[in-house]
Every structure is written in C-alpha cells, then in structure tokens.
Amino acid sequence: MLAGAGLTLWRGTTCLFEDLSFRLPVASALLIEGPNGAGKTTLLRVIAGLTQPESGHVTWQGSGFRQQVQSGRLRLAFSGHSPGLKPELSTRENLRFFAQLAGLPARVSDILEATGLDSCADLDVRLLSAGQKRRAALARVLLSAADLWLLDEPQTNLDTAGRRFLEQALGTHLANGGTAVVAAHQSLDFGAAPVTRLALGS
Amino acid sequence: MAVNVDTGARTRDAATEPALGLLALFWVILARDLRVGLRRWTDASNSALFFILVVTLFPLALSPKAEQLRMIAPGVLWIAALLATLLSLQLLFRSDLEDGTLEQLLTLPYPLGWMLLAKTLAHWMITGIPVVLMAPVLAITYHLPATALAVLTLSLLLGTPTLSLLGSIGAALTAGLRGAGVLLVFIVAPLMLPVLILGARATDLALAGEDPTGPLYLLGALLVLAVSLAPIVAAGAIRVSAD
Numbered sequence: 001m002l003a004g005a006g007l008t009l010w011r012g013t014t015c016l017f018e019d020l021s022f023r024l025p026v027a028s029a030l031l032i033e034g035p036n037g038a039g040k041t042t043l044l045r046v047i048a049g050l051t052q053p054e055s056g057h058v059t060w061q062g063s064g065f066r067q068q069v070q071s072g073r074l075r076l077a078f079s080g081h082s083p084g085l086k087p088e089l090s091t092r093e094n095l096r097f098f099a100q101l102a103g104l105p106a107r108v109s110d111i112l113e114a115t116g117l118d119s120c121a122d123l124d125v126r127l128l129s130a131g132q133k134r135r136a137a138l139a140r141v142l143l144s145a146a147d148l149w150l151l152d153e154p155q156t157n158l159d160t161a162g163r164r165f166l167e168q169a170l171g172t173h174l175a176n177g178g179t180a181v182v183a184a185h186q187s188l189d190f191g192a193a194p195v196t197r198l199a200l201g202s
Numbered sequence: 203m204a205v206n207v208d209t210g211a212r213t214r215d216a217a218t219e220p221a222l223g224l225l226a227l228f229w230v231i232l233a234r235d236l237r238v239g240l241r242r243w244t245d246a247s248n249s250a251l252f253f254i255l256v257v258t259l260f261p262l263a264l265s266p267k268a269e270q271l272r273m274i275a276p277g278v279l280w281i282a283a284l285l286a287t288l289l290s291l292q293l294l295f296r297s298d299l300e301d302g303t304l305e306q307l308l309t310l311p312y313p314l315g316w317m318l319l320a321k322t323l324a325h326w327m328i329t330g331i332p333v334v335l336m337a338p339v340l341a342i343t344y345h346l347p348a349t350a351l352a353v354l355t356l357s358l359l360l361g362t363p364t365l366s367l368l369g370s371i372g373a374a375l376t377a378g379l380r381g382a383g384v385l386l387v388f389i390v391a392p393l394m395l396p397v398l399i400l401g402a403r404a405t406d407l408a409l410a411g412e413d414p415t416g417p418l419y420l421l422g423a424l425l426v427l428a429v430s431l432a433p434i435v436a437a438g439a440i441r442v443s444a445d
Binding site for chain 2 (some may be wrong): 075098
C-alpha cells in the first residue's frame, strides 16, 4: 500500500497541491491527471522522495518511504522527463550499468530485444531519436525489477507500437503484483488492473 | 512486440540485502564515470592544457634566471594545479543532473555519499592524475633539483585529491544553478587554501634542503579528513540541488 497523507507544496506563490492524500493498494495503478503546470511531475517527484513537500509524508506498507527504499524493502523505478541515461554511452552500456546496480546483469539483451532497441543498442544515446530514448528509459524501468514504477508522461514521443508495448508492460507489471504511479495527460489503458484517478489543478 | 519480460515485481515483507556490496557498487560507478570521462576527453583535457599554459607562461613573463625560477616554482606549480582543479569542477555533477542519471542514483537503496566518493575519484583520475604526472616534467624547466621534483610530485599526489573532494562540496551545492562558475570558485577556494599552503611549503622546504615530511604528513591528514567527511556533506548538498 502506497499512501500519501496531507501533502502540501508551493512553488513560489502558486499552491500546486494542498492537504493532498491518496491510498493506493498493491497491484493497482494511480493515474495523476491534470493540465500542464498542475504539478503532476512535482507530485511524482515528491512520491519518489526527490522533492521535499512542505508538509505531509508518503508511506509504503505503513512506514516511511525513504526508509523502505534504503532498507531494500521497496524497489523503486523512476522515469522522469529526462531519460536518465548517459548520452555519451550506448544504450547497452547504460542499461548494463543499471542492471549491475539492480544486481540483475543477465537481463539486458532480453530487454533490449523486448523494447525493440536491439538494432540501435550499440549507438550512443545522444544519437537516438526522442522516441528511442523514451523506449530506452522504459527498458531501464523494466530491468530494475521494481515493485513500484513512477512514470512521468511515459507515452511522450512513443509511436503506436511503443504505446501498445508500454500498456502491455504496465499490465504485466500490475498483474504480477506491482504498483504504478503514472502522470499523464493522455489516456492510458492499464488492462484489467484497478486504477485510481487523481486530478490535479481543479 | 510482445511482453515476455518478467517485470519482477513482488511484495517484500522482510528487508532484503541490497543487490551489490559496497565495493562492487564503488567499482561499478567508478568504471561508468571513467568511461564517460574518456568519451568526453575534450572536457577532461581542458584542465590539463590550462595547467601547462599557466606553468609555461611564468618563465616567459618573469625572467629566465635559474635561481629566480627555482624560487617561484613551488608556488607557481601549486597555484596552477589549484586553478586547473577549480576549472574542472563545474563538470563534476552538472551533466548528471541534466541527463537525469543523478535522480536515478538518488532513488537507489545505496548510501549516496559512497556513490559520490566514487564519482569524485573518477573525476580526480581524469583531471587530477594528468596534472600530477605533468608537474615534474614541467618543473624541470624551472631548474628544480631531483629531490624537490619528487617532493613536488608527492605533495600534488596527496593534495590534488583533497582539492577534488573539497571541490565536490561546492559542485554539489551549485549543480542546479546556471552560471554558477564564479560562485563555485568563491565557495571552495577558501577551503582549498590550507592544501595550497602546505603543498607549496613542502616543495619549498625540499628546495632549501630541509626536511619536508611535516607538511607532507599534514597533507595526508587533510586527505584522510576530506575522504571521510566531504562525501557526506556533498550528499546533503546534492539532495538540495536535485530538489
């Protein structure tokens, strides 16, 4: 169970959200919706522990989020605006680095194939198209074997096949007992999994 | 495309060991940063070229007299090494913040200070080691005797990692700021002064035929202090920068 309680955050003089609470059971998805500038990305970063809220806290299975991540009880995959890959290294080298950090180095070629990146796996990431970078970021999420996925606008720049793959991957993740928080302003099909919607900026 | 990849999600009730031991983690991060650093060798070579330039300009502008050059050599070489380090610091965390890989490190179940120590070591190996290696060669043009050359190299070997570690604090504080170059210099340069004084002093003593071990020991002590404390401070600062 992922829960946020009383989250408040101001950016300058604008209140992005105030006293925001949510509860998300395991094996379900939270869809953060809202217009541009409503604070979707910021809320996602607050959940990931990257941005400190002015008040309130996020918990996982009843105890503090940061603690759960640090103790290894919660594996987290975060995919933000930037792909989180080194532009000077190839996709394969980048993914191998994150696979080593996750302790799962054998999965890299499987995942490169599954995400349709095997033809450009040895190209430097800076040479990839925006859509290919997005796929590579998705590949990084897949290989981390995480319990909780935090995805910021994951469909951006993806083609139709890429979107379908993303939806299938999310469906598989949720069916396997994973949890996902997705910030999106486009519709997204999560398959059979229960979806909680959270509208910001209204 | 079909999804036949096990996403691996499962609920964990008990605490599980992190996937990597601390030493393996250190090595993985060091190896990646060295690889990135060598691919961006133009950035890395800037500070080395700057060091060569500063050191070779002094004899041209001052005088070619051997005794005068010998007198200014310890100070010139150490100031050049310090400036070269300052020049290279902006790159330390900035690119990681921009391409989002820093966020990834922040969401891992590993101690952040330890990862930053690995990154700082990689940075020193790419920008600091060339300076240490070039210093004795360039110092020959200053008519330094062999003992002084050895002490100069040793003092740089002990001192430049300390400069990089101190610099990592400033780099972490200013990673998120635009045009923070001068600010970074003003933050870290005062912290670097003891290293500069001790390094130049050790070489000076060796040049005068006296025993340089005192300042060298102090440089070693500063290095131990910087290794143990700077990454912790930098870790706190980088969390603020990434916010």
